[in-house]
Amino acid sequence: MVKIKILIAGDHDLVMDGIRQLLEFEPDLEVVGAVSSPAELEKEIAQCQPDIIVIDAPSQRENNLIWAKNIPSRFPASKVVMLSGDASAEYVQAVHEAGAYAFVSKCDSAETLIHAIRESYRGVKSFPADLAFHDGSPLTEMELAVLDLIARDKTNHEIGEQLNISKRTVEHHVSSILRKLHVKSRAGAVGKAFMLGLLR
Numbered sequence: 001m002v003k004i005k006i007l008i009a010g011d012h013d014l015v016m017d018g019i020r021q022l023l024e025f026e027p028d029l030e031v032v033g034a035v036s037s038p039a040e041l042e043k044e045i046a047q048c049q050p051d052i053i054v055i056d057a058p059s060q061r062e063n064n065l066i067w068a069k070n071i072p073s074r075f076p077a078s079k080v081v082m083l084s085g086d087a088s089a090e091y092v093q094a095v096h097e098a099g100a101y102a103f104v105s106k107c108d109s110a111e112t113l114i115h116a117i118r119e120s121y122r123g124v125k126s127f128p129a130d131l132a133f134h135d136g137s138p139l140t141e142m143e144l145a146v147l148d149l150i151a152r153d154k155t156n157h158e159i160g161e162q163l164n165i166s167k168r169t170v171e172h173h174v175s176s177i178l179r180k181l182h183v184k185s186r187a188g189a190v191g192k193a194f195m196l197g198l199l200r
Contacts, residue, residue: 003030004121007048007078009041009067010034010056019056019083022110029117038067045075052117055100057084068098079120083113092128102126124176139180144198146173151190151199 006029010016016034023029032048035041045053055067068080079101084091087105095103101120104113105128116126124140139147142163149159156170163170178184181192193199 001028003028004052004117005030005032005048005050006052006054006117007032007041007044007050008034008054008056009036011036012056015056019054019113023054023114023117026114029114041067042074045071045078050078051121052081053078054081054083054113054117057082057086065094065098068095068100072099081113081116081120081126087128096125096127103128119176126180139177139198143173143177143180146170147177147189147193148199150174150177150186151193 006023008016008019008031010019013034013036016036020031020034023031032050033044035044041053044050053071068082071078071080080099081102081104082095082100083104083106084095085106087103087107092103102116102125104116104126119126142165145163146159149162154162156167156174159165160167160170174186174189177189178186181189181196183189183192190199
């Protein structure tokens, strides 16, 4: 099994130890290091080459955003997942714009963090669905394409044929859409998407 390599960055050793223990229970996740300063972070990224960097965001918000912005430009293979107690729309949008792949509130469950790590590894961004980001959508381009065809009453098989992807991949996108939009059905997703302005 290929393991997702994770580096944890933060300023509280106790919290980072807790995150490490939580993640290491998962068979496909491997914590390769933990750092508490920007200088150490760059050195560890270069040395460990992690797939994911979980930033346990302290109160110094500007520092977190600098980290989130610098990492994608200097280490494009490493994706940032921001873990923070500040879930205000303004801050989450700033994290999104800085280039992070996911935002997880400290009020969320452990499963939410683990899911965000796995989704980020696959190249799928995970942000609260009720926020209007600068690109107008919390969904990926492929998810929007799938959603548009769902709104046209296409079956998974028809969507797969039209987008040239497998039925299983379509099913994955549909489940991701439902999760991101916090709805339980395809009809609910279409209704929520129109409400958010994702479909017209």
